[in-house]
Amino acid sequence: MWSPKPVPTMSVTATAVIRLGMSGNRMLATSLGLCIVVPLLILADGAHPAHATEIESADTSATVLEQEQRASRLELQSVADEADLAAKALSALESDIAALRADQQELDSKIAETASRRAELDQKIAAGEQSMTGLSERQDSVRLSLISRRSVLAEILAALQRIGRDPPPALLVTPEDALSSVRSAILLGAVVPEIRAETEALAADLKELASLRQAIAAERLSLASALERNAEEEQRLASLASEKTALQEESSRRLERERKRAEALSVRSNELESVITTLADEIVALKQAAEAARKVEQDRQRQLAEQLERARAFAAVAVPDKNRIMPAYAFSKLTGTLLLPTHGETVRYFGADDGAGHTLAGEVLATQKGATVSAPADGWIAYAGPFRSYGQVVIIDTGENHHVVLAGMEKIKVSAGRFVVAGEPLATMGQTRFAGSAALSLASERPTLYIEIRKDGQPVDPRSWWKDDMSSRKANNDT
Structure with missing residues (x-):
């Protein structure tokens, strides 16, 4: 189960959204799979x-x-x-x-x-x-x-x-x-x-x-x-x-x-x-x-x-195949191969103090205004929409009871129930940070993307999945 976490973690409502999204998307994928021979x-x-x-x-x-x-x-x-x-x-x-x-x-x-x-x-x-x-x-x-x-x-x-x-x-x-x-x-x-x-x-x-x-x-x-x-x-x-x-x-x-x-x-x-x-x-x-x-x-x-x-x-x-409707690879086998959803600089890591007296369940990436946020891996969109003060939130069901949570975006380009492949654009960042990150004592006012990876409903350290090393996580102009 997805338990409530301090800012900027997700709450029980998002968990219910994930469950509904997973059920609907799997049925959709099964129906589409009848017409495709590849999977x-x-x-x-x-x-x-x-x-x-x-x-x-x-x-x-x-x-x-x-x-x-x-x-x-x-x-x-x-x-x-x-x-x-x-x-x-x-x-x-x-x-x-x-x-x-x-x-x-x-x-x-x-x-x-x-x-x-x-x-x-x-x-x-x-x-x-x-x-x-x-x-x-x-x-x-x-x-x-x-x-x-x-x-x-x-x-x-x-x-x-x-x-x-x-x-x-x-x-x-x-x-x-x-x-x-x-x-x-x-x-x-x-x-x-x-x-x-x-x-x-x-x-x-x-x-x-x-x-x-x-x-x-x-x-x-x-x-x-x-x-x-x-x-x-x-x-x-x-x-x-x-x-x-x-x-x-x-x-x-x-x-x-x-x-x-x-x-x-x-x-x-x-x-x-x-x-x-x-x-x-x-x-x-x-x-x-x-x-x-x-x-x-x-x-x-x-x-x-x-x-x-x-x-x-x-x-x-x-x-x-770009037309696939199932993940091409098992998510647990993709450690060390995924690209960050957008270019930027990691300003808070998993397990660090979030500035409000709690431990951070994900990591925070500072990026540029209007930067494009892409899917880090294949999966079904379990939820896409606003959530409290976190801005626009996208939850991706990547299979094997894994979920990728992206929060702090301004505009979303996908909807719940859709299957996306790695690198497919999901949303764009806004001009400023949202209230969900206001508690963080950040050095700049750049937009921040909150990234969280969960397995069986529990947050895990996402660093083992990223392909980029620490020196490459610098802010670049993506416009």
Whole structure:
């Protein structure tokens, strides 16, 4: 950056002017260079725009395709992993379905066994009911037999009761009752054995009937319990069968979904493999195109380097072209070769006291009235015009971040944006010194030209660039 300096140095405003002038003039020089063949330095600064764009585009496209290829490979790997998981899921589902079918067959077999047991129980219940019917009929017949002989039994029982209450008299004591006793004995002898037999048979029948009733009741309880267990088993088996059927249907649906998913993954895998193959072919083609363009560019650069070398060799021995729009030589290589902008006497040197308590950033040249000020080197006019009390100021951009500042002139013949060559008139000096130099304690009132050379925005000692020695810096009449 150009920092403010005491009189007669330049300020920050001039720095901004330099920057704007440099930008505008370089664009102007580039546009004019399209019509001139001589300045090969322009072409040597970089690659051909079309070739560079082609190479960069090919490299960029290849990089993009490689990224797409990597992404496709990652996606393919992911699809392959998903396909493996789908295959494992299919295998597991098929095993589950096979196990469910086996369980279903086992349940069907158990349901058949339960139905068979239910049939056997039903037969036992029917047989028990039939047995109970026979026993009930026999009980009824025994009851009817007893009812039919109730009168006889009543008489017998009455007689027995009478005998028990009033035993028969002894025959020897009361012979008048002997006939009644004989008759009673005959009747009892005829009836009692039959009653005893029937009573024993009835008792046996009643005992058998009671036993059968107990057996039938116990069988009924057993059959009822068996029927209940059989019903529970049937219900459990039916529930298991229904559950197994639902699981089998759900597994079948999942199996179908997994099969469709596996098919979709297979199709996607084939598509990705095709895309990867296509991208690989395109990448190879783009790399080959980029390599071919790079070889063409290298050949062109080599040819330009050869031409540039020939141009430099020619420039070393030939006089620069007056129609050039670029500096003929690098400014840093011109030390000890430049002529002063005008004839005169150096009255203040770089680093000396400027008379105001500061160090001088340039040098002051006392010249003649109306003297012509010329460009000391090729360059672009970065600024041309009045600046504060310094009079007319011209700033020349000589390239390589070097600037030559000339101040204290009266009339300027150039304008900003123009390219000037060494020795080209820039301005003329006035009649007296301007206020910018008033602080200097000079011995004469001659016009003074302030000269400053800057590199990277910092002032440097300009004496190393001048060709004239100290004895030649005398004032001459340039008119």
